[in-house]
Amino acid sequence: MNSETWTSLGSLLASLMFIWAMFRQHFPYNFVPFFQRYAHKIVWFFSPYIEITFHEYSRDSFDRGTAYVAIYRYLAVNSVETAKRLKAAESVRDSATLVLSMDDYEEIVDEYQGVKVWWTSSMTITKGQSISLYPRDDEKRFYTLIFHKKYRDLITKSYLNHVMAEGKAIALKNRRKKLYTNSKQEAHSGSSWSHVVFEHPATFETLALEPEMKKEIMNDLITFTKAKDYYAKVGKAWKRGYLLYGPPGTGKSTMVAAMANLLQYDVYDLELTSVANNTELRKLLINTSGKSIIVIEDIDCCLNLTGQRKNAQKIVESEDVKDEFIRAAVENGSPGTDGTKVTLSGLLNFIDGLWSACGGERIFVFTTNYIDKLDLALVRRGRMDKHIKMSYCSFEVFKVLARNYLGIESHVLFQKIEKLLGETNMTPADVVENLMPKSGIEGIEGCLRCLISALENAKVVAAKAEKEVDMKENVGGENDVEEASTGSN
CATH class of the missing domain: 1.10.8 (Helicase, Ruva Protein; domain 3)
Structure with a gap:
């Protein structure tokens, strides 16, 4: 382009700016947004591209939107190598590592099944708000996805599902695992669980176990995590029970830690002696999250449930008791000791009853040094699906x-x-x-x-x-x- 062309272009831009200034000065103020809105519609009518916007916060929530968080995680991985400007997250909930993502007003290109899409990170600044649901009154961030309109079905029905799934998987992989416990103090304060960060270093690679058994357990665990549709198909709650038994010192607790680290699951260490009754036990179950391992260690001695039913059964048989109510009490289990009224029936319903289907992707683990002391109803298949013997050192x-x-x-x-x-x-x-x-x-x-x-x-x-x-x-x-x-x- 020669100098005359540049001069003409400059004159044209100056003229347009002058016309726009005169327009805003002489036309009513309310007409300007009206004009902008319809001008925008005209432009996008002829444009072959579609935009989808994902806001960080909705107007009725203090929490970041689920879609925004998943996109944030997805773009954090995909933008590190391509974006020119990155920013470190000030705080990402439960993240175990520093998260880098593209900065405001940055754009990256993503490709899915041979189709290119564009992601932009934007921010609007608004002032004069008296009440705001956002972390800062003057900033509202959002992502914009731009793609060609001929790929509408692919993007809306497949690509966005892919982004959401990948974002959630990345968040799960990088999050801090937690170790939860219950106590009588927590129950009195209205809270079900308290937690600390779970940092146990045990893995299946370092676990003291026979190689073949180790491989079998790992395959069983991984198969479980991928079996959501299968469990729904056969009409079972998405859960699995493991019974770890063997002499003290054979690595049962370490096995639980290795399972949690393999699957990236939280661990709920349930202390039954701190549970007041069956109702509280159900509340504890409801307040556990998915992708978790619920552990009851030394099940044979933490409550006096198993032996009581056997003794009661002997009494009923020896005295030829025919009262239906007494027999029902024997079958349901008698209350435990240490001030708790949790019964065997309540524990069985906790593992395998209707309430166990509230939520999914849970693993129940019982450990015991003496499997012969456990009631058969407690360890049958369907409740404790896999029995793992932790034996002496080979x-x-x-x-x-x-x-x-x-x-x-x-x-x-x-x-x-x-x-x-x-x-x-x-x-x-x-x-x-x-x-x-x-x-x-x-x-x-x-x-x-x-x-x-x-x-x-x-x-x-x-x-x-x-x-x-x-x-x-x-x-x-x-x-x-x-x-x-x-x-x-």
């Missing part, structure tokens, strides 16, 4: 622990340790205690020899205990023979 489990704590895959002493592990029982917790460095024990070999010594001592103690049991049985047998002989005489 050689395969030891190798995992040696890799975690000593950073080794093999050693000349492994063969002796394998032999001793096959001859005596030692929990993973005891193995770990011997593998950890201590004062006076130096290096990897020192830790392994410490473990060997502990295993040999455990073997001697076990042999001695077994010998004492045999002696008692022999003495008992001789006494029986003497009593039989005396009786015959």
Whole structure:
């Protein structure tokens, strides 16, 4: 373009600005917005593009819009590499990492199934508001999506669903997990749960468990998270129960932490002795969120529920009680101890009743050291769908622990340790205690020899205990023979 063209263009712009100024001066004030609105309609009538606006806050809410938050997360990932101007979020709720997103008045291009769309981040400034629902009276932020009108169906029916799903998945991945607990104080104050940030480092990679069982559990958990439609199809609440049982020190609590870290779920540690009655138990369930693990540890001893029903059943049978009300009470379970009136029936309904379907994607986990003490109704399939035995340390489990704590895959002493592990029982917790460095024990070999010594001592103690049991049985047998002989005489 030559200088004459630029001069003509400048004159034209100056003329347009003069005309606009005269128009605003001589026409009524109320007519200007009217003119702008219809001028805008004329422009977009001939434009091949469509705009969709997503506001940060609605007029009747103090909370950020769900759609805006999901878009924010989605664009935060997709804008880091393309946007020229970024800003760090001042505060993103429950985020474990710093979140960067495109700055105000910035634009990025996204592509979906070969179709290009444009996202812009904008802000309007309004003044003179007496009451505002926004964090700042003069700022209202929003995102605008621009796309060609021939892709309307693809964008509105598919792309936006994709953005929402991806945004929520990103938020879930980066959020801080929480560990919740209940207490009598919380119940009296009107709050159901209190929480802290869940920072347990356990993972399935470091978990002391047989490799095949570890893989099976991981596959089962991941399959559950993807089975929402399947559960709806078969008419079941979207939940799953796990029973972890085995001797103390076999890693049951660590397993729960590994499950939470694998799935990025919150953990609700339910203390039954702090629950007043069945009604409060239902309230606790209602106030749990989806994508959570509800844990009751040591279910066999936290409430005296299981043995009571068995004892009551024996009384009913021995005394031939025919009263229907008494029999119903036996079947429903009697109240627990420690001032709580939670019954076995209430606990069963908590896990598998109508209230358990309020919300979805929940995992129930019970742990126990003595599975034989539990009522069969409590652990049947459908309530506790998967029973996982946490056993003593095997050689395969030891190798995992040696890799975690000593950073080794093999050693000349492994063969002796394998032999001793096959001859005596030692929990993973005891193995770990011997593998950890201590004062006076130096290096990897020192830790392994410490473990060997502990295993040999455990073997001697076990042999001695077994010998004492045999002696008692022999003495008992001789006494029986003497009593039989005396009786015959």
